[in-house]
Amino acid sequence: MEYGIFEILKLIGALGFFIYGMKVMSESIQKVAGDKLRGVMSLITSNRFSGVLTGFLTTAIIQSSSATTVMVVSFVNAGLLKLRQAISVIMGANIGTTITAILILFLGFSKFSISNYALPIIALGFPLLFAKRADLKYWGEFFIGFALLFMGLDELKHSVPDLKNNPEILEWIANLNELGFLAIIIAVLIGTILTVVVQSSSAAMAITLIMCDNGWIPFDMAAAIVLGENIGTTITANLAALVGNVHAKRAARAHFVFNAVGVIWMLLIFNVYINAVDTFMTMTDHGSPLTNVADVKWGLTYFHMSFNIINTLLMIWFVPYIEKLVIKMVPSKEEEDDEFHLEFIGTSLMQTSEISLLEARKELTVFGKIIKKMHKLSVELITSDSEKKIEKLLKKIEKYEQRTDDLELEIDDYLVKVAEGRLSAASSEEIRAILSITGDLERVADIIMRMSKDASKKAKHKLNFSKEQFKNLEEIIGLVDNAIDTMMDNLNMSYRDVTLDSAMLIEEAIDVKTKKLNKAYYKKIEEKNYDIRTGVAYRDLVFACEKIGDHLINVTESLADLKADD
Template sequence: MDYGIWNVIELLGALGFFIYGMKVMSEGIQKAAGDNLRSILGTMTSNRYTGVLTGFLITAIVQSSSATTVMTVSFVNAGLISLVESAGVMMGANIGTTITGWLVSLIGFKMKISAYALPLIAVAMPLMFSKKPNLKNWSEFMIGFALLFLGLEALKEAVPEIQKSPELLSFLTQFNDPGILTRLMFVGVGTILTIVVQSSSAAMAVTIVLCAQGLPIEIGTAMILGENIGTTITAELAALVGNVHAKRSAKIHSLFNIIGVTWMVIMLPYVLDLLHYIWPAPETGDPNKFTLALFHTTFNFMNVMLLIWFVPSIVKLATRLVKSKGDEDEEFSLTNINYDAPLTAEVSILSAQKESIKFAEITKLMFTNLKELLNEQKQDTRDKLKAKISKLEVRTDEIEERIADYLVRVSEQQLSIESSVKVRSILSIAHDLERIADIILRMSKDIERGNKQKSIFSEKQNKNIKEIFGLVDLSIEQMITNLNGVYGKVDISGAIETEMAINALKTKMRKQHLKSTEKKEYDVQSGIIYRDLFFAAEKIGDHVINVSEAVRGDFGKDDEDM
């Protein structure tokens, strides 16, 4: 067999063709799924068992376990889900990624897919020019599906036929019953292959094609085990810039796959015998492609069924392996969005939405600290509260900048109209949240200035401040509730009522303040601080309602969209 450098280049091109088709198909289905994808993700925070179902469904939809696991790591990093919940999602992702093997085996080899791919593109192409976004998304999915299998066809042509190389065939047949060291060697080959192509689905397709060309099934199954380890690298890389919780989440994924591969390497000959018994090889045709898909699904399903009972123990082990470096490492962080994560636009926007929720929770924490600062008498405690508010405000500046930078990068992709509206809405939300943090910091300085001047509010002033702060607190709670809703569909009537109440109370307090000042009911210094506080509280209310209106879509739409 004469296989030169040009053939290697053709093989790499075919592999790139396959991966590109998978990317286009994945992006199309994510855009088409829209709110359904978010609904599925909503179950993620339930428990490890529903997490398995969530991970399976998301990966089956987006056809990328890497996207699911990286997104999960980012949510753990933001403190939106726990380590135990993330373990379930990643387990489900491992089962979901086996769908690709069945697609390749049952469709890619059963029919001459190139005969259907071009007509499919012909049907999909006119839909690309439709004014209905959903039709455009489905056309993108159809084109990606066609490109995927055209790439597979090219891959089948580019992979050398092992049967036509007696020397290579003779060498490989000695591995028909490989020992445990040989199995480990090919596990390593599968791991390296997945790391190189950065896609376990693509590595799986290559392995299936190789087995169809004569690679012994024992080697193919060992390579698939390695591909399960190789796919954990993406999550580990995504966690490098995250906090200790993100690193532990990625470590859980790695431990789950490594433990599974370890026991399967030992049991591999017996499992293969069982699979051949359950699904006997046909008299004609090559059975390897079906055996590989069946093995991949069986392994991941068995591994989940076995290890799901030991999730708390795996979490404890990951916690021991990844030590915390201190309080800052323990903090849930929003400022570590991974720009290199292989997420498509829809999933990236969803991740940014989740980040904005955590951003809002930080502003809520700042306002809680502000209320404590107002009522605290001990100077040491006041200093700590003021320092905490100042530190959180610095973080909000960084968060706004990084979310904006992240969304600008997301906008470089081809976005649907709905996604473009969401990007603009989230940018608006991030700006308003940062302004809220600025105002709270300024209010903390006003309170501290009053403490230094030994200014004391009257009973009436304290009552009014407590009342307007209570309304602002309620408005922030409503804002966070709205941020957790579906963009474009939230009912913000409650938030509007609270904002109107804040405005009315501020107007009433202003009139009372002017009368009290005129009557000299309290000193000028405390009056100025009192005025500044309730004016600032009303400004917070303005930005809070802006956030809720942005979730409704008011600041994301162009005039022609409305």
Template structure:
């Protein structure tokens, strides 16, 4: 039998079926368990053991280390995971990916799945007609699982038989008698194959089939497995190209971790293989150095023991690895963007609900603490540095008697309008395109409300700013004093909001904010009486009084909204439910 172009196409087709089955199965599992998996990942702590366990669990469930590492890169990019936490998850993912090799070895070689694979496709297809989404996803998982083994059977059938094609061995023999260089060569082959196919599971399947067919001996198959460990890192590194420095650091950490593992394994390569051979014989099989039939099990065992040993060896060096990565990929200053361009929003964040919410939250907080804070304070001719300082509020007001040239409308157009539109657009896309839980959807509604209220605050401060500018240096000391009272109110609230969002014990400052709001609302009647007295005594004009009445109302409304936005962004309670805020999009 000659192995020609047609047979090569059949081999590629078989590989395609295997990869498609793997993708369908992995995607279905992500839909079935993705929310729970991502929720676990988003709640990660810096505990290394927990990180490893999380990585192992996610990869074992979704059957794709690439999907896990891509998730980790996306979460790091959004700031949900630190570099140290990311390294822990990646270590666990490396162990989790060994489950796939055992699945292929046991069900693909020890048990014949080909007889039941097609009935499984039919069985799974039936589930896809059901209305409930989870049943549809379960059906897709069953179909993907069956296709995986149909593809594996096709691969075994398409792989040329050595007895019919003895020239294959003669071709390989040129590269198997060069000692340790041969090991390095097969390591490179494993790396290149994984980079080209973009699936370490597919390369592992090919390796296992080649060993079962007697193509390559145990030691060269083990070298290919090491190459697969290096090649699988390319997916995360490609994904990180368009990410920020955090994403790049995480991808590089994955590469360095796997390279370090391969390095020490090459040093102990032959003793380690002897240990694996001893384990295989101890478990009741033949030595992989003697029998080709024992090699698939031995390779799976090598893959598992290597990744476990590598993790338990390098887990003690997570921080040094992190420092090395930080030197290779240094922290970047926030990229200089146009003043009206979002800082955290990008197409990539819309891949997962968690990353979308994290990015929209960051963008909203950035808008609130910078643009809104600046416009409100400057519109009242008060410097932000004075608000953030320990200077007494009365002294801040007294110091801020210099009129600032603040065009609120211009600042809104240049610093707020476009970013506000982008935030609402991203939140709407996330709600429309992503599979959100009720809690996640409510959080996006909260963020939309917070942004809407920020725009309303600017409308109120626009009216206020004109009269502050008019009366700040007025010769009438009574109207000036009343407007200083309004400024005093606002400074107190802005300062408390600054402390609420920056101090760790923010519940204390939240309680003070609530108290402030209550006091300010109670003082409205007193202020009205004071204005009436000033009119009666002819100390201010009717026009001044009219402006003062309107601005008093504006300030109180503005203060209420400032506090509501702060609660929505930095509070821990469900403010929407508590305050019955309308959340219609």
């Protein structure tokens, strides 16, 4: 049999065809679901059964267990889900992934193959791409992705080597069977490596079904390969969690522990379970996968589905113990682990562009907290007379200001990468709003930094504010405090609930106070004994507070604009 480089490239191309179709279909259905999908995920409670149902439904809808688990890791990373909730969702995702295998088997391997109707399906989806309504465009993408998936599967079936007429190539499998149970362990490793290489358990399952359909492998080895695919599919989430915080790492480890333990107990009763599946199929007139090659793919589907369901039903009672185990596996190393940060920046593993905006939202609240700390430290610096303390406070503020510069760059770079993906109109608007907000927050940090430096110079040159000036500064700084608190409340709440009323009242109060103090300042200049150098330092601080207020109201206006667009 001649099977050269060109044939290998065709096989790889067919696999790419299949995976690309699945990617287009998965991403488009996520965009169709949009906020509804987020809503479903947010309904998860401490009830582990509702978590399993959520994981199952999400995976069944978006047709990708990897996307669901990466999404769950993202939510845990952002503090939107607790570890115990995440574990139950991951369990449900494992059951949901069996839906893909069933679709592939029924629509790709039956006499009625959907690949025969792929071009008419594309013909239906293509005009929708030019629709004005965004949801119709996404449905068009879904139909095209759906068709491409099964066209890729058909190409994959025709691109595999003709081993039926060249049985000598299969001798190594026959030799493996002589190894007994060790052959099953090797098959598990093959399944794990196969899934890691193609980065899709659905693609690995499709390849396994093709091998069964061609009679390359017996039922027991195919089942063992599927067990390996269950371990291999955890790699995606664990890779994504490498750049996540401690909570994300724990969620990813929980996925691995759940699947690995399931594979271990199944291996202990493997032969008994295989015979049980064979008996069930024989009794229900579905044939025998152990004796009939044509029935192996059906036996494999029954095995895959029943194993994931039974494994979840068993392991769901051990969720608290899995939680304790992964906490020991990934302990907290420092206090910063208790704060949530956007840590998926710069990775290509974030497959869900819509969901990634939730990470950016959480990062904005972290940004706001830093601004609040900086402002508090600057007030302490302004009111201090100790040069040593002022120097210490100034170093802290400089450190925070550098962090805000880094944050702005990180968030902006991340959002630019997110914008390169497929986004709904609402998500595009949100990206623009977040970019505007990070700019305003960074400018607030710059102003606080400048205020602090000016105040430190005041102490250095022995400039002392009068009681009246201190009182006026306390009043306008107090208004800025209120403005920061209001902004933080708005950043933490659902953007749909943001209103401008309270923020506008505080901004107007800051403007009125600034005008009043400026007017009084120019009157004081006319007095003979007025210290101009101290007056200028005082005026600059008042002016800086007014500028901070302007940028803070810009943040709330950006959030309110999102609500208006919605």
